[in-house]
Amino acid sequence: MPTTTTTPQPRPSDRPRRLRTSPALRRLVTENRIDPAELVLPMFVREDAGEPTPVASMPGVVQHTEDSLRRSAVEAAEAGVGGLMLFGVPATRDAVGSCATDPAGVLNRGLEALVAEVGDAVVVMSDLCLDEFTDHGHCGVLDDAGRVDNDATLRRYQQMALAHAAAGAHVLGLSGMMDGQTAAVRDALEDAGHHDTAILAYSAKYASAFYGPFREAVDSQLQGDRRTYQMDPGNRREGLREAALDVAEGADIVMVKPAMSYLDVLADVAAQSPVPVAAYQVSGEYAMIEAAAAQGWIDRRRAIEESVLGIRRAGADVVLTYWATELATWLR
Numbered sequence: 001m002p003t004t005t006t007t008p009q010p011r012p013s014d015r016p017r018r019l020r021t022s023p024a025l026r027r028l029v030t031e032n033r034i035d036p037a038e039l040v041l042p043m044f045v046r047e048d049a050g051e052p053t054p055v056a057s058m059p060g061v062v063q064h065t066e067d068s069l070r071r072s073a074v075e076a077a078e079a080g081v082g083g084l085m086l087f088g089v090p091a092t093r094d095a096v097g098s099c100a101t102d103p104a105g106v107l108n109r110g111l112e113a114l115v116a117e118v119g120d121a122v123v124v125m126s127d128l129c130l131d132e133f134t135d136h137g138h139c140g141v142l143d144d145a146g147r148v149d150n151d152a153t154l155r156r157y158q159q160m161a162l163a164h165a166a167a168g169a170h171v172l173g174l175s176g177m178m179d180g181q182t183a184a185v186r187d188a189l190e191d192a193g194h195h196d197t198a199i200l201a202y203s204a205k206y207a208s209a210f211y212g213p214f215r216e217a218v219d220s221q222l223q224g225d226r227r228t229y230q231m232d233p234g235n236r237r238e239g240l241r242e243a244a245l246d247v248a249e250g251a252d253i254v255m256v257k258p259a260m261s262y263l264d265v266l267a268d269v270a271a272q273s274p275v276p277v278a279a280y281q282v283s284g285e286y287a288m289i290e291a292a293a294a295q296g297w298i299d300r301r302r303a304i305e306e307s308v309l310g311i312r313r314a315g316a317d318v319v320l321t322y323w324a325t326e327l328a329t330w331l332r
Contacts, residue, residue: 032313034305036080036328040125040278040320044217045069045113046089047099047106057213058283059290061322063089069110070117072325079328083123085173085320086110089218090133096141097133101159107132108167115168125200126169128160128185129176137221139176139229148229153178158188165194171253175202177229182249200278201251204239204265206231210258210284217283239265240272247275253318258282260307263314270315278318279311286322301330 019029046053046063053063064072073084088107090099099105107126114124130153131139140153157176164172172189174181182201189197207230214220231238239262243254252275256266259279270277289307293300304323311319321327 032309034308034312034319034327034331036324036331037082038312038316038318039081039308039324039328040083040085040123040318041072041076041081041324042085042087042280042320042322043069043072044087044089045106045110047091055213055217057216057287058322059287059294061217061286063217066110066113070113073114073117073122076325076328077118077122079325080332081122081324081328082318083125083171084114084118085125085127086114087127087218088132093133093135093221095135096156097130100130100133101156101163103163103166105133105163108163111164111167111169120170123170124168125171125173126164126167128157128164128172128174130156130160131176131220132218135221137223139226140178148178150178150180150229154181154184157181158184161185161188161197162192162194165189165192165197169197171198171200173200173202173255174251175205175257177202177205177226177231180249182246182251186250198252199250200253200255201243201246201249202257202280203243203246203251203254204231204256204262204269206233206258206262208233208258208261208282208284210261210282213283213287233261236265236268240268243269243273243277247273251275253278255280255318255320256316258285259311259314259316259319260285263310266311266314266316270317276317277315278320279314279316281308281311281319281321281323283322305330 044063049065052068055061090106129139138148140148143149161172207227246254255278256262257280259281266279289303292298
């Protein structure tokens, strides 16, 4: 006798689409959300600028004057953005990045301006690295052979840390990828009585092609690359190791950079880290979406929201993004 088969009917529990039938229901059961308080806006302040200077490769991003920096900080605060990460663009540079530790240098003045403007309403973060301030563009001091001297660089980082703390920075963003930088900076802060100044360690910072537009934004003088101290893009396990080292050295927050091409590393770190985890949606990621949207190839707002949501879904507690203020206004 021929057998007849019937198509099995889905049981009630086999119908996940039921929870997607309306916007209200989708909102109710969503697993991950973006909150403005979790966003950090990277900002650039340029010495001796007469007016805000657009960054050509990053539409909508500018090198600020001190006045426009203040205005943009207030706008971000009013939108509910959680933090501001400040980068300085000096007028002059030298081999050791002297401007980085000068109390009257562009970054330290900018930090003072931000703290004066927003107080404790927004977390003011400093970029603690020498690359913007050196005439060779590397993140540290060079030895006689032209290589980055790790220990000499740590001493400069300690000096920078004290200058940034004195300027009022709430959080120091250690982005240089020198071995032992978190411990060195923590020791300097403690010895000087800056017990409440937090450290955001750029723990897993990869030697990425996606930093190109940023280098325009800070007028980088780099010739060559930073592969001897930034991480190899092929290495996943090493990211977790670097984060664990920074936690052991006293980091209050650890970070993965870039974000979108390293979501696996971000997920690994988030699964193991006892401290909050940040991720940086870098300049190249920003520029790609803006360029595609300008051509009409993608829906700009949906792409921005989805890209940041993906970073949150991978485990980031904090997201640095150049869309922070705009995204925060959409979320209100």
